[in-house]
Amino acid sequence: MKIATFNINGIRARLPQLLDWLRAAEPDVVALQETKCVDHGFPSLEIEELGYNIAIHGQKGFNGVALLSKLPLEDVSCGLPGDDEDEQARWIEATVVGSRAVRICGLYLPNGNPAPGPKYDYKLSWMERLRHRAAALVEAEETAVIAGDYNVIPQAEDCRNPEAWVTDALFLPQTRAAWRRIVNLGLTDALRIYEPGPEVYTFWDYQGGAWQKNNGIRIDHLLLTPQAADLLTDARVDRHVRGWEKPSDHVPVWVELDA
DNA sequence: ATGCCTCCCCGAGGGAGA
Numbered sequence A: 001m002k003i004a005t006f007n008i009n010g011i012r013a014r015l016p017q018l019l020d021w022l023r024a025a026e027p028d029v030v031a032l033q034e035t036k037c038v039d040h041g042f043p044s045l046e047i048e049e050l051g052y053n054i055a056i057h058g059q060k061g062f063n064g065v066a067l068l069s070k071l072p073l074e075d076v077s078c079g080l081p082g083d084d085e086d087e088q089a090r091w092i093e094a095t096v097v098g099s100r101a102v103r104i105c106g107l108y109l110p111n112g113n114p115a116p117g118p119k120y121d122y123k124l125s126w127m128e129r130l131r132h133r134a135a136a137l138v139e140a141e142e143t144a145v146i147a148g149d150y151n152v153i154p155q156a157e158d159c160r161n162p163e164a165w166v167t168d169a170l171f172l173p174q175t176r177a178a179w180r181r182i183v184n185l186g187l188t189d190a191l192r193i194y195e196p197g198p199e200v201y202t203f204w205d206y207q208g209g210a211w212q213k214n215n216g217i218r219i220d221h222l223l224l225t226p227q228a229a230d231l232l233t234d235a236r237v238d239r240h241v242r243g244w245e246k247p248s249d250h251v252p253v254w255v256e257l258d259a
Numbered sequence B: 001a002t003g004c005c006t007c008c009c010c011g012a013g014g015g016a017g018a
Helices: A015-025 A044-048 A118-139 A173-183 A190-194 A239-243
Strands: A002-007 A029-033 A053-057 A065-069 A074-078 A091-097 A101-108 A144-149 A220-224 A232-237 A253-257
Touching: A002 A015, A002 A101, A002 A144, A002 A220, A015 A044, A029 A101, A029 A144, A044 A053, A053 A074, A053 A091, A065 A091, A065 A101, A101 A118, A118 A144, A118 A173, A144 A253, A190 A220, A190 A232, A190 A253, A220 A253
Parallel strands: A002 A029, A101 A144
Antiparallel strands: A002 A253, A029 A065, A053 A065, A074 A091, A091 A101, A144 A220, A232 A253
16 A cells, blocks of 8 residues: 655645646555635546545645545544634544554644744644654654654754754654654654665755755654554655646655554 | 745635645
8 A cells, every 4th residue: 555645735736736746656555735715626537537545634824634545535533622712724534444444543733933933833743742642652652753844954964954943843842742752652664664874855945956965854754553563565755746837836755554 | 944835715915725
């Protein structure tokens, strides 16, 4: 079962690229972020024509997450538990049953800039809620993949110019400590298993020729519970997609599970 | 980099992103 995450940066603006990638990469499950449209604006027909079922958690203008799956999406749940006041569409989860049942969680973690400030406070509190949800999945011994745009640069080797990020919400010590508290529940950062080297990035800014200079950061991650990690057979970045016409600033990242 | 792009809102110029 091939499971991918892709911050699409506007699904209506990016539909041709998304369809081209789906046809070429043939993922079984995709977690999308930054769909930037309400549910009735989602281009469902074109995606369903490629054989995907769809679960959407949209919002007007920004945010927005979705799951695509060639297998049925069961027990869909939208919204990260822990704050009933939180209206932002950043979390969706569902179960997909192949040879094994896999819980798929798609997330769009808040950016948090500028830090310090209320946006950074929201990021840290969201990460604490994420830790609680991840702990529950680990405790229940679920076969689960927690995939998405984490807006976290875990370590210095995950960016080209660490010194440029030292005061940024994506790389602040508090952010990376919160990330470690989540990973240290016993989760596996899947891409690191198959791409251990430096200069493995998933985002390149549109500005300043970042792509041409390979001035990237690794912020899109797939975290696996132990039961999912047992099934891991591959994990890669579809880096080439960033060189396409009118690309997203993120590229797809995927894992292959024997499930 | 207090923003060199690009998305969204809409139908101008501002918010958001990372």
